[in-house]
Amino acid sequence: MQKISTALVLSLTSLATGFLLAACTTTANTTSSADGLKIGTLLPTTGDLASIGQQMVGSVPLLVETVNACGGVNGKPVTLVQVDDQTDPKSGAAGMSKLATLDKVAGVVGSFASSVSTAAVSVAVPNKVMLVSPGSTSPVFTEKAKKGDFKGFWARTAPPDTYQALALAQLANKKGFKRVSTVVINNDYGVGFEKAFVQTFEKLGGTVINKNSPVRYDAKAQTFDTEAAAAFAGKPDAVIAVLYAETGSLLLKAAYQQGLTKGVQVLLTDGVKSPTFPEQVGKGSDGKYILTGALGTVPGSDGKALAAFNKLWKDKKGGSPGEYAPQAWDAAALLVLAAQAAKENTGVGIANKIREVAAGSGTEVADVCEGLKFLQQGKKINYQGASGNVDVDANGDVIGVYDVWTVGEDGKIKAIDKVTPK
16 A cells, blocks of 8 residues: 555646646746637747747637637637647656646647657647647657557647658759768657658769768767767768757767868758857858858748738738748647537547648638638538648548758858759
8 A cells, every 4th residue: 555655646746846847937828718619739939949939829829819819619718828848858748747637728729859759749639639730740650659659649730750851852852962961850850850861862873971970969969069060070072961950060060170060061850940050150261151051941931821921920020930930820720620520628629620721622811710610500611721722531631742941151040942852
């Protein structure tokens, strides 16, 4: 009896600690309803991905405000609870536990980091909470979905890295790079991307010179001199760097300080595409930005709802939405539309209807309020999002288009092309 009692106390203590951790970084909208739809966000406003998370976090409150202004879902206002996952799997799991068991949300927009979503979905599934990520792109989620691990409680509005790896490989091939090396953050996102890129680039006739000794850096490391040296060794034509902004900036700066970047093209991905990243990496002794001329890819947005979303953002917030903001808007839109289609404000109801409203045979609608109206009338819809058509398949995946971006001499990031994986 004593052993059982002690285990129970420890378990409850651990759970309470997790709730406290999440609660410290949680804010809730003032709108509330006892039996209306309640959703949450689990996104990074601090930590390694804060620079991108802060760009996307405003989308969901804007969606909820829009929906509530046109009557809400199932006749009641939508309530939103927001949690900062701190770009940390432990914080993400604690935050998801709070959202699922204390706040009792039906669906969550999150997370962004694949490692955090991996932790969160393990909590969401047994609690029957629908998790829709606007940016977790690891191919591992597709593999797990195929095995039935998620039981339908997982989807994403950004395409998996099998597609982005293909897009980046095609870009490298188009630029004439034959010998490249890779350096990635050692988590689901980085390693999954690395494997997909190597496979694709080799099919295109290229060589990954460090294929048998891949460079994978620890996200909690403080210095990256060794990893930088290994990534740029062997005089590759280009280095494929799959990084997060905070740690990635230190790695690239270390490479520059060792004199390794001269004559080597740096190819980046979505994990570092934020306006502040070139500044984070810094300038060289010549006063120029170290990242000048770097190229990268990022899931683009070309949906039928994009123009209206951009206008709404400008009217309400000023300026333009950042990276993954359209994907976050679409994730929230799918949650509310699926709940309305199910005529119930539960995770089970959302999971049962989300693929139908995203990719079904109904009337195409780009306006969320119009979609809600049709569903209230008993009609079927096919939601056309801001990021794309968001046709969620059986594994929770969508196919997207990618923007090609570069860093100018002024340190500004600009899109210069689009690539559709083939």
